[in-house]
Amino acid sequence: MDKIKIAIQKSGRLNEDSLRILKDCGISIDNGKDQLKAQARNFPMEVLYLRNGDIPQYLRDGVVDIAIIGENVLIEKGTDIQFMEKLGFSKCRVSLAIPKSTSYSGINDLDGKRIATSYPNTVNRYLEERGVSAELHIINGSVEIAPNIGLADAICDIVSSGSTLFKNNLKEAEIMLKSEAVLAVSPKIDQEKSEILEKLRFRINSVLQARQSKYVLMNVPNDRLEDILKLLPGMRSPTVLPLAEAGWSSVHTVIKQDTFWEVIDGLKLAGAEGILVCPIEKMVL
Incomplete structure (x- = not known):
């Protein structure tokens, strides 16, 4: 099977954040010290470590198929290069x-x-x-x-x-x-590598959704349950389970990071107790 070639900045924060998102996507990179090229062990991918300013030309020429790069670099040197995802880091x-x-x-x-x-x-x-x-x-x-x-x-x-x-x-x-960092794509990418790219995008979106959300559990008196449920912006609808103590329920939901504290404040005022917040590793929609 062919491998997709991805360009990543050689060093610095963007390098670290790029490798972190690939790791969170379950992709293991065989990195060696001062390597300019590395292989993924469990995904059809080859990583090239390049100077940030050179990456748009490598994409343009089809030397690499995709890249994690700052949007500002594309605006400066690659306005003809398309990107498919904003990645939410290196802002x-x-x-x-x-x-x-x-x-x-x-x-x-x-x-x-x-x-x-x-x-x-x-x-x-x-x-x-x-x-x-x-x-x-x-x-x-x-x-x-x-x-x-x-x-x-x-x-x-x-x-x-x-x-x-x-x-x-x-x-x-x-x-x-x-x-912020974006996932940019070469105009010369072929069909087979485009299919690999779609698999990668699916994983990236699952990671990004998880990073932007929190899993929340709380205890709610049943006479306040209706008011609490109106406050919750769950993925579809919250999970409600009866507690061993009569008259109480456990409510499970997902709250977006950008509205988290406003929602939590509202839940406390509405009578929720024992609110437990958990990070989400992946979220597959």
């Missing part, structure tokens, strides 16, 4: 930043200014759409130092926590776009 934003001492009232303040960046295509598109003209200095590496040494008036870079900007006496002025 960041691509922002324009200026020295803390510089006042800022809007994007027009950067007209005629010098901007240091390793994302020239993204910056150019953003500025052109807003009728702003700036001089770009393309830097591969740490751009945060550019204003401090007089090379630029502003920078464009990826921002996660903002701590790097803070350390370099910079402040975020414009959030140009928000990004």
Whole structure:
């Protein structure tokens, strides 16, 4: 059977998160130190460890079939490359930043200014759409130092926590776009590998659904059961089981992570007790 070739960033957080989701999908990778290529033991997959910025070209040429890559890299270097899934990790934003001492009232303040960046295509598109003209200095590496040494008036870079900007006496002025890891696909992928990709996507979606949900069990007095059930956004309907103690039931349901605390607060007010929250390993819908 043919193997699907997947590109993953050589090092860094995206590398770690990519390998973690493959592991959670039940795929075991034979990793060796400093390897540039590895095999999966239990899935038809070969992993290539590549520089993030080179991955769009490898996809374009069909050297790899799929890749886990930052959406920001596709926007910069691979607008012709399609992605099939947003993966929910390695989230960041691509922002324009200026020295803390510089006042800022809007994007027009950067007209005629010098901007240091390793994302020239993204910056150019953003500025052109807003009728702003700036001089770009393309830097591969740490751009945060550019204003401090007089090379630029502003920078464009990826921002996660903002701590790097803070350390370099910079402040975020414009959030140009928000990004996260995505599963990108080569336009040259063949039918057999597309079938393997669908199996992988099924596993990934099961993992992502589980990561976004919590399994919740609670004890509910029967006279409050109807009110409690109205609060629960379960997958279909909650499971209700009688407890040994008369007049009480055990209610089991799944709650989405993004509404979890609001729902829990409502359940407590409605009379739920002994609320137990469990992580979900996989969720197959």
